[in-house]
Amino acid sequence: MLDxxxxxxxxxxxxxxxxxxxxxxxxxxxxxLAVDAERRKLETALQQCxxxxxxxxxxxxxxxxxxxxxxxxxxRVRKIGDETAELVRQTAEAEERQRDLLLNIPNLPHAExxxxxxxxxxxxxxTWGEKPNFAGAPLDHVALGAKLKLFDAERATKxxxxxxxxxxxxxxxxxxxxxxxxxxxxxxxxxxxxxxPPFLVRRDCMIGTTQLPKFEEDMYGLENGEMFxxxxxxxxxxxxxxxxxxxAAELPKKFxxxxxxxxxxxxxxxxxxxxxxxxxxxxKVELVKITAPENSHAExxxxxADAERVLxxxxxxxxxxxxxxxxxxxxxxxxxDLEVWSPGQNNYLEVSSCSNFIDFQARRMNLRFKxxxxxxxxxxxxxxxxxxxxxxxAALIEANQQPDGSIRIPEKLQxxxxxxxxx
RNA sequence: GGUGAGGUGGCUGAGUGGUCGAAAGCAGCGCUUUGCUAAAGCGCCGUACCCCAAAAGGGUACCGAGGGUUCGAAUCCCUCCCUCACCGCCA
Numbered sequence: 268m269l270d271x272x273x274x275x276x277x278x279x280x281x282x283x284x285x286x287x288x289x290x291x292x293x294x295x296x297x298x299x300l301a302v303d304a305e306r307r308k309l310e311t312a313l314q315q316c317x318x319x320x321x322x323x324x325x326x327x328x329x330x331x332x333x334x335x336x337x338x339x340x341x342x343r344v345r346k347i348g349d350e351t352a353e354l355v356r357q358t359a360e361a362e363e364r365q366r367d368l369l370l371n372i373p374n375l376p377h378a379e380x381x382x383x384x385x386x387x388x389x390x391x392x393x394t395w396g397e398k399p400n401f402a403g404a405p406l407d408h409v410a411l412g413a414k415l416k417l418f419d420a421e422r423a424t425k426x427x428x429x430x431x432x433x434x435x436x437x438x439x440x441x442x443x444x445x446x447x448x449x450x451x452x453x454x455x456x457x458x459x460x461x462x463x464p465p466f467l468v469r470r471d472c473m474i475g476t477t478q479l480p481k482f483e484e485d486m487y488g489l490e491n492g493e494m495f496x497x498x499x500x501x502x503x504x505x506x507x508x509x510x511x512x513x514x515a516a517e518l519p520k521k522f523x524x525x526x527x528x529x530x531x532x533x534x535x536x537x538x539x540x541x542x543x544x545x546x547x548x549x550x551k552v553e554l555v556k557i558t559a560p561e562n563s564h565a566e567x568x569x570x571x572a573d574a575e576r577v578l579x580x581x582x583x584x585x586x587x588x589x590x591x592x593x594x595x596x597x598x599x600x601x602x603x604d605l606e607v608w609s610p611g612q613n614n615y616l617e618v619s620s621c622s623n624f625i626d627f628q629a630r631r632m633n634l635r636f637k638x639x640x641x642x643x644x645x646x647x648x649x650x651x652x653x654x655x656x657x658x659x660x661a662a663l664i665e666a667n668q669q670p671d672g673s674i675r676i677p678e679k680l681q682x683x684x685x686x687x688x689x690x
Numbered sequence: 691g692g693u694g695a696g697g698u699g700g701c702u703g704a705g706u707g708g709u710c711g712a713a714a715g716c717a718g719c720g721c722u723u724u725g726c727u728a729a730a731g732c733g734c735c736g737u738a739c740c741c742c743a744a745a746a747g748g749g750u751a752c753c754g755a756g757g758g759u760u761c762g763a764a765u766c767c768c769u770c771c772c773u774c775a776c777c778g779c780c781a
Binding site: 307310311313314315317318320321323324325327328329331332337338340341342343344345347348643 | 707708709737739740741749750751760761762
């Protein structure tokens with residue numbers, strides 16, 4: 268949520284930053300400004316009424332204490348009360364309209380975010396490692412999975428419909444191994460606190476981390492829209508400290524959490540849907556940071572580096588791209604995507620998205636900290652998936668397939684996996 | 691799921707219809723005095739929003755949340771949420 272004061276004081280700046288995303292947000296800014304002006308007018312009038320009512324009511328009390336007659340004042344206050352009721356209704360309505368509008372305006376892309384219209388304009392920031400060489404054409408993860416019985420899409424569909432996957436045997440073990448490997452890496456070597464949060468969260472949490480109200484059709488809701496299956500651990504973990512005022516010394520807070528993630532993937536039929544690349548339920552290990560504003564960019568770079576360590580440790584070739592202003596997510600000001608090389612797809616696969624939300628989520632969550640001068644200021648929030656499991660799984664088995672059809676387990680993973688190969 | 695108790699400012703804790711944004715104590719900040727690692731006295735000490743060009747200042751709201759009664763609600767009524775205790779059920 269953007270700061271209404273920023274919109275009020277610098278509307279042209281806000282509009283010009285939003286314009287870099289494309290879309291019609293400038294119009295929403297004008298709407299919110301109009302509502303804001305109306306709201307404040309109503310609020311001032313209402314407060315004047317309340318002040319009169321309060322003052323006169325006290326006079327009634329004083330008059331009665333003296334044993335005097337107060338019926339005339341009582342009549343006046345009753346009249347003010349009638350006027351107030353209408354103002355209360357109008358003010359509340361204006362407040363709600365303003366909030367609805369604000370919740371539907373996306374974050375301002377950071378000044379350093381590259382300009383662009385679509386994913387085609389996302390610059391490559393850096394690459395790591397080399398594409399592996401294969402004697403013949405490498406198999407893709409679907410073929411490898413079928414051959415080695417690593418997952419069973421048909422039976423998962425029988426259980427839950429299309430877009431669900433069931434890992435089996437060595438595949439299930441490899442999946443579990445990757446989760447544990449990442450949790451250990453981030454807790455032992457990068458200083459994150461492991462949390463195992465609820466996966467079912469209240470509506471407020473989904474608003475806090477910007478999934479709602481705009482993307483409700485992509486979420487699985489229960490209990491008449493009061494509860495939702497988390498689409499990422501970002502939701503429960505970032506909301507852990509919602510409506511709190513943290514001490515400056517506590518920052519940055521660094522969390523790592525494993526969770527299954529539930530997404531309807533509405534409207535994405537046909538895009539990267541082969542095999543296990545886009546499913547309605549998948550496992551993910553998520554990184555979340557809560558930082559002071561001064562440090563959020565440095566912490567963002569560090570978080571991205573921590574996510575990269577996973578791919579480096581597994582010896583997987585990847586590249587880092589930065590999302591351009593036209594492609595960046597609704598709530599994010601600056602985002603790096605990690606894309607791992609998939610020999611089977613002969614393309615890069617997005618496995619991790621590291622975003623700096625600045626104070627956009629913190630305002631929605633009312634998440635603040637007390638700074639050195641004792642002022643309460645909004646925190647900055649960052650998150651990056653320490654990698655979406657099925658895609659990492661797919662890239663990993665494709666990159667490590669051997670001429671004899673077996674899969675070599677990367678060295679660092681072997682102690683976790685309890686073996687050096689799958690055959 | 692049942693029964694009972696309870697949710698007040700950073701903390702403890704008063705307050706059952708009016709002068710209560712809320713006593714008192716603790717913690718914190720400032721000043722004064724005396725001075726050896728401290729005591730005493732005094733003052734300050736919540737958040738959000740609105741008005742004001744701004745500062746100063748003024749105002750409104752907030753005693754778990756939301757409604758209601760009333761001229762007036764921390765206080766009375768209703769609903770909900772949460773915490774604690776015990777009981778039931780259960781991985």
